[in-house]
Amino acid sequence: MSEAATTPDDVRLGDDGAAPAGDLFSKFDALIAERQALLDTGVRDPFAIVMEKVTSPTEAIISGRKTILLGTYNYMGMTFDPEVVAAGKRALDEYGSGTTGSRVLNGTYQGHREVEQALKDFYGTSSAMVFSTGYQANLGVISTLAGKGDYIILDADSHASIYDGCWLGNAEVVRFRHNSVEDLDKRLGRLPKAAGKLVILEGVYSMLGDIAPLREMVAVAKKHGAMILCDEAHGMGFFGAHGRGVFEEAGVSDDIDFVVGTFSKSVGTVGGFCVSNHPKFEVLRLVCRPYVFTASLPPSVVATAAASIRKLMHATDKRAHLWKNSRRLHQGLRDLGFRLGTETAQSAIIAVIFPDQETAVGMWQALLELGLYVNMARPPATPAGMFLLRCSLCAEHSDEQVGEILTMFAQAGRAVGCIA
Amino acid sequence: MSDRDQTFAKVAQAIEPFNRKQVALGDATTFAGDLEWDSLTVMDFVAAVEDEFDIIITMNMQAEIETVGQLVDAVEKLRA
Numbered sequence: 001m002s003e004a005a006t007t008p009d010d011v012r013l014g015d016d017g018a019a020p021a022g023d024l025f026s027k028f029d030a031l032i033a034e035r036q037a038l039l040d041t042g043v044r045d046p047f048a049i050v051m052e053k054v055t056s057p058t059e060a061i062i063s064g065r066k067t068i069l070l071g072t073y074n075y076m077g078m079t080f081d082p083e084v085v086a087a088g089k090r091a092l093d094e095y096g097s098g099t100t101g102s103r104v105l106n107g108t109y110q111g112h113r114e115v116e117q118a119l120k121d122f123y124g125t126s127s128a129m130v131f132s133t134g135y136q137a138n139l140g141v142i143s144t145l146a147g148k149g150d151y152i153i154l155d156a157d158s159h160a161s162i163y164d165g166c167w168l169g170n171a172e173v174v175r176f177r178h179n180s181v182e183d184l185d186k187r188l189g190r191l192p193k194a195a196g197k198l199v200i201l202e203g204v205y206s207m208l209g210d211i212a213p214l215r216e217m218v219a220v221a222k223k224h225g226a227m228i229l230c231d232e233a234h235g236m237g238f239f240g241a242h243g244r245g246v247f248e249e250a251g252v253s254d255d256i257d258f259v260v261g262t263f264s265k266s267v268g269t270v271g272g273f274c275v276s277n278h279p280k281f282e283v284l285r286l287v288c289r290p291y292v293f294t295a296s297l298p299p300s301v302v303a304t305a306a307a308s309i310r311k312l313m314h315a316t317d318k319r320a321h322l323w324k325n326s327r328r329l330h331q332g333l334r335d336l337g338f339r340l341g342t343e344t345a346q347s348a349i350i351a352v353i354f355p356d357q358e359t360a361v362g363m364w365q366a367l368l369e370l371g372l373y374v375n376m377a378r379p380p381a382t383p384a385g386m387f388l389l390r391c392s393l394c395a396e397h398s399d400e401q402v403g404e405i406l407t408m409f410a411q412a413g414r415a416v417g418c419i420a
Numbered sequence: 421m422s423d424r425d426q427t428f429a430k431v432a433q434a435i436e437p438f439n440r441k442q443v444a445l446g447d448a449t450t451f452a453g454d455l456e457w458d459s460l461t462v463m464d465f466v467a468a469v470e471d472e473f474d475i476i477i478t479m480n481m482q483a484e485i486e487t488v489g490q491l492v493d494a495v496e497k498l499r500a
Binding site for chain 2: 151156166172173174175177183186187190191379380383384385
């Protein structure tokens with residue numbers, strides 16, 4: 001599924017409010033009007049928040065107020081880790097601010113090699129390829145792997161970068177119902193036997209925070225002779241004995257052909273990657289357009305990523321604390337009477353479901369005024385057109401903060417009238 | 421009843437649960453305009469049609485199908 005779209009600070013039509021004829025922006029008029037109507041009710045724009053200061057992985061200053069952050073993907077709290085920050089500063093001093101070039105030209109520095117080695121060590125794979133963002137990793141790998149005449153079979157709730165990777169390539173694209181093993185099996189069974197097939201799964205689905213039944217899905221995909229790509233953007237660091245992701249916890253590591261991930265969540269910086277044991281994997285460096293035709297990551301970024309990944313291998317205590325936070329918040333919100341996206345705590349994401357946009361935005365604003373930031377998500381980013389407030393927990397949230405979060409949800413929920 | 425008429429009837433039957441406004445169906449009826457379906461409805465409907473006829477309608481094909489008539493023709497072709 002696609003992430004919530006951001007909206008610009010200000011959108012103006014012509015002086016009389018009407019767009020001139022032939023204006024290519026006319027197709028956005030309905031969205032502009034809807035956004036304006038929402039803002040006219042007096043609420044703040046949920047998609048135009050500015051972090052004035054960020055004081056720790058779990059706190060920032062927003063509109064001059066100290067605010068607990070419960071809407072970042074900083075699951076393992078690595079953004080302020082002293083060793084990670086020091087590695088970035090050192091690289092900035094030694095290698096400068098940027099590479100000004102593609103990985104295949106002048107843009108591969110020692111740091112890029114080192115972060116790829118850190119990924120190979122983390123995942124235990126023979127290859128690792130780093131992209132400038134997680135979005136580009138999916139865009140590049142998917143569009144390059146599956147070509148004309150091949151089939152991509154993806155979960156209907158897949159991330160926007162997966163869909164965009166499909167559009168960038170020439171393969172035939174088939175969707176199956178979210179997390180339905182039976183639907184996946186049925187659709188794979190209808191495809192031509194001899195065709196190349198790539199099944200794309202995600203460990204954790206970011207909107208509801210639910211996880212995929214990977215053991216069953218991988219078995220079905222293998223039965224039909226498909227290769228498997230698993231996106232662990234929201235699972236890395238948190239799931240499995242080594243923190244590799246949901247696929248590791250499900251015990252299917254040997255059957256996954258490609259793992260895609262990002263540095264912008266548990267790793268705490270920015271960048272994307274794909275790891276694999278395929279013997280011909282390295283050829284992708286020559287044929288993958290979103291890898292070849294873009295600038296490589298700055299040395300400071302790859303240095304922070306490498307330091308962080310190596311620490312995540314041994315982050316057992318952090319993983320345990322994050323699970324404790326997730327289970328406590330999930331149970332606490334349920335006890336308060338909120339409707340949640342999953343029956344039990346399945347990941348670090350807990351989605352609170354609201355009946356309509358007004359209630360969701362009202363709740364979002366009430367929480368912000370109390371000093372809590374969560375993410376708001378709305379259609380088309382959400383599955384089944386739901387309005388959600390998404391809570392993303394961090395291993396650095398203290399027990400005390402989780403208590404404060406629950407108190408704020410109780411207060412805001414009663415003020416808005418969505419709980420008794 | 422020709423084969424195409426029979427396919428049309430089955431497609432119309434599959435549309436029925438999603439036809440909230442009870443729009444009269446013809447070859448020229450559009451999914452986005454006349455039936456006002458969003459992408460989620462389209463997905464549920466496509467799955468229903470695929471299961472009914474035991475076919476696959478890829479997203480690439482869906483992008484080209486705007487009317488009920490075009491869908492009926494596509495189903496006929498896929499079953500051939």
